[in-house]
Amino acid sequence: MGIINGLRPLEELFSRNDGYPTASSTIQANTERSVYELFKEVKDDQTVDQVKLDRDTHIEYVRNSLDGLNRYFVILDASKPWLCYWMFHSLDLLGYEIGSDLIKRGISTISKMQNKTGGFGGGPGQISHAAVTYAAINTLAILGTKEAYDLIDRDNLYKWFLKLKQPDGSFIMHEGGEVDIRGTYCVLSAATLTNLVTPELTAGTAEWIKRCQNFDGGIGGEPGIEGHGGYAFCGLASMEMMGKSDMLDIPLLLHWASSLQMQVEGGFQGRPNKLVDGCYSFWVGALFPVLEAILTRQRYKKNEPDEENLGYVAQSLFDREALQEYILIACQYPRGGLIDKPKRSPDHYHTCYCLSGLSTSQNHVIYDIEEEMEKGVTNPGARSLLWAEDIAGTFVIGDPENLVKATHPIHNITLPQVQKIIEYFYGNNIDSSK
Ligand SMILES: CC(C)=CCC/C(C)=C/CC/C(C)=C/COP(=O)(O)OP(=O)(O)O
Ligand SMILES: [Zn+2]
Numbered sequence: 001m002g003i004i005n006g007l008r009p010l011e012e013l014f015s016r017n018d019g020y021p022t023a024s025s026t027i028q029a030n031t032e033r034s035v036y037e038l039f040k041e042v043k044d045d046q047t048v049d050q051v052k053l054d055r056d057t058h059i060e061y062v063r064n065s066l067d068g069l070n071r072y073f074v075i076l077d078a079s080k081p082w083l084c085y086w087m088f089h090s091l092d093l094l095g096y097e098i099g100s101d102l103i104k105r106g107i108s109t110i111s112k113m114q115n116k117t118g119g120f121g122g123g124p125g126q127i128s129h130a131a132v133t134y135a136a137i138n139t140l141a142i143l144g145t146k147e148a149y150d151l152i153d154r155d156n157l158y159k160w161f162l163k164l165k166q167p168d169g170s171f172i173m174h175e176g177g178e179v180d181i182r183g184t185y186c187v188l189s190a191a192t193l194t195n196l197v198t199p200e201l202t203a204g205t206a207e208w209i210k211r212c213q214n215f216d217g218g219i220g221g222e223p224g225i226e227g228h229g230g231y232a233f234c235g236l237a238s239m240e241m242m243g244k245s246d247m248l249d250i251p252l253l254l255h256w257a258s259s260l261q262m263q264v265e266g267g268f269q270g271r272p273n274k275l276v277d278g279c280y281s282f283w284v285g286a287l288f289p290v291l292e293a294i295l296t297r298q299r300y301k302k303n304e305p306d307e308e309n310l311g312y313v314a315q316s317l318f319d320r321e322a323l324q325e326y327i328l329i330a331c332q333y334p335r336g337g338l339i340d341k342p343k344r345s346p347d348h349y350h351t352c353y354c355l356s357g358l359s360t361s362q363n364h365v366i367y368d369i370e371e372e373m374e375k376g377v378t379n380p381g382a383r384s385l386l387w388a389e390d391i392a393g394t395f396v397i398g399d400p401e402n403l404v405k406a407t408h409p410i411h412n413i414t415l416p417q418v419q420k421i422i423e424y425f426y427g428n429n430i431d432s433s434k
Pocket of ligand 2: 279
C-alpha cells in the first residue's frame with residue numbers, strides 16, 4: 001500500500017519488524033537541525049514574564065496582506081475562502097475592529113465563490129469543496145452581518161451536503177472526490193452553524209468516525225490510517241456536534257493527545273515521533289477543552305459530580321503555560337505573522353492557528369454541563385451555544401495584555417460570532433430539546 005495523504009496505512013506500520021509502529025519521519029527529525037537547538041537560541045534571550053504578543057505587528061501583517069489579497073489569490077488559487085477565514089479570524093482574535101468597508105468587501109469576495117448547485121468553490125467558477133465551504137461559512141460568521149448570513153443559499157447547500165454523503169456514513173470532499181474525516185467535520189460544522197443538521201445528514205456518521213480511531217487512541221483520516229492531531233480534532237469535534245462522543249475511547253484518545261505535547265518545546269507535534277509545529281497548538285490544543293467536557297459529562301452521568309468543582313474537572317489536561325511559551329517565544333515572526341517553528345517564514349495558516357492555539361491556552365472556555373443535563377440538549381446548535389469563557393476565567397503568561405479573544409473549540413471562530421449566527425439561523429429562542 002502506498003502513502004495516502006502523507007500518512008501511512010496502519011498495515012504498513014505493523015509490517016515493520018522492529019516492534020512498535022512509528023510514524024514515517026523520525027528520519028526527518030534526524031536530518032533537520034533539531035528544533036530543540038533552534039528553540040534554545042530564541043528562548044535564552046527572554047524570561048517568561050517579559051514575553052509579549054506583538055499584537056500591532058501581527059495586525060499590520062494581516063491588514064497589509066488583505067490589501068494585497070490578489071497576490072495571495074494567485075499563489076493559493078484554489079484556497080481563496082481559506083485565506084479570507086485565516087485572515088479575518090486572526091484579526092478578530094487580535095481584537096481588531098473589522099470595519100463596514102472590510103465587511104462589505106469580504107461578503108462580496110465570498111459571494112463570488114458560491115455555486116448555484118450548492119456549496120462554495122476555492123475560487124470563482126471552481127467546483128464546490130467541503131473544506132472551502134467550511135472556510136466560507138466561517139468567514140461569513142466572522143463578518144457577522146445579516147447580509148453575510150443571507151448570502152448563504154441554505155436549500156442548495158443542504159442538497160449538496162447530501163451529495164457528499166456516502167452509504168457508510170462518511171463524506172467525500174467534493175463530488176467524485178475522496179473520503180476524508182476533514183470532509184465530515186467541515187460539513188457538520190457548516191451545517192451546525194446554519195441549522196442544516198438532520199438525521200438524514202448524520203445517519204451512520206458517528207459509526208464511521210468510530211472506525212477511524214486506532215489502537216493507540218489517535219484518530220486517522222479514514223479507517224485504518226495512522227492517527228493525526230488534525231484528523232483527531234475533526235473526529236472529536238464532529239462526534240461532539242452530534243452528541244456521540246461517548247462512542248469513542250475517550251481515555252485512550254486523551255492519553256494519545258497528551259503525549260503530543262513536547263517536553264522541551266512546550267508546543268504540540270501532530271503525531272508521535274514528529275516535529276513540533278505551531279499550528280497544532282490549535283488542532284491538538286483544542287482537543288483538551290472538548291475532552292474535559294466529555295469527561296465532566298461522563299462523571300455527571302455516573303452521578304459523581306464534585307459539588308464545588310464540577311466545571312473544573314481535569315482542567316489541566318494540557319500544560320497551558322508551556323504552550324503559550326512556545327507560541328509567544330518561538331512562533332512570533334519579528335516582522336509580523338506567526339510561524340510553524342523558529343527559522344520558518346510566516347504564513348496566514350500558521351498565523352491563524354498559532355493565534356487560535358494561544359486563545360485556547362489563555363481562555364479557559366468550558367462547556368456548561370449542568371445546563372445540558374437540565375435541558376437535555378439534543379440540537380447541535382444549542383450544544384454549540386453551551387460553550388462559555390466566563391465560567392472558568394483566563395490564564396495568561398507574560399504581559400497581561402497578551403490576552404486574545406476566546407475561540408470556540410468546535411468551530412474555531414470567536415464565541416460571540418458563533419452565538420450570533422446560531423441565533424440567526426435557529427431563531428432567538430433556540431429550542432434546546434428540538
Ligand atoms: C478542517 C480541516 C481542513 C482540518 C485540517 C486538519 C489537519 C491539520 C490535518 C493534517 C493532515 C495531514 C495529512 C498532516 C500531515 O502532514 P505532515 O506530514 O506535513 O505534518 P506532520 O509532520 O506535522 O505530521
Ligand atoms: Zn503547521
